[in-house]
Amino acid sequence: MKNFALKTIANAAALAVAVWLVDDITLAGHSTGNKVLTLIIVALVFGVVNVLVKPLVQLLTLPLFILTLGLFTLVINALMLLLTSWVCDKLDVSFHVDGFWTAVLGGLIVSVVSWAVSLALPEDRD
Structure with missing residues (x-):
């Protein structure tokens, strides 16, 4: 539970x-x-989207992932951010991503910052 938080x-x-x-x-x-x-x-919605939808999308796009040497991950991250925006709109949460290229840039920022923050936070060994 601590790791989830x-x-x-x-x-x-x-x-x-x-x-x-x-x-x-x-x-x-x-x-x-x-x-x-x-x-x-929004972080909870984003986490649920990443846990439930992202692995399926990654599996279905595996040939593109291999063909682009992993750069297609940027597109997948952008799609997950757009999906999070759509779900938040349906839940009446005031978070919005305007457009695909905005989502690509946002996905890149979220990936890098999330990685950096995860390094700074203590790891749950339970």
């Missing part, structure tokens, strides 16, 4: 950096507390 915090931090750096990734909220709560909800 740490990964959610890492995803929330990575999404916050993407919202901060990319103009077309928006997160609405009236106060800082409201924005933090929204970021945690």
Whole structure:
């Protein structure tokens, strides 16, 4: 459970950096507390999308992954971010990614920041 919480915090931090750096990734909220709560909800949705959908998409696109020497991962990450935006829209959570190329840049930022934050957080050995 501790590992799940740490990964959610890492995803929330990575999404916050993407919202901060990319103009077309928006997160609405009236106060800082409201924005933090929204970021945690978006991080949970993003985690569920990555656990349930991403492995299936990776399996189906394995030939493209091999053909592009792994660069197709950027497209898959962008699609997961767009899917997260769509799910958040359906759940009435104020998170929006505007366009595919914005999602590619956002996915790249989320991947790098999430990796860096995960390195900084303690590992759960349980």
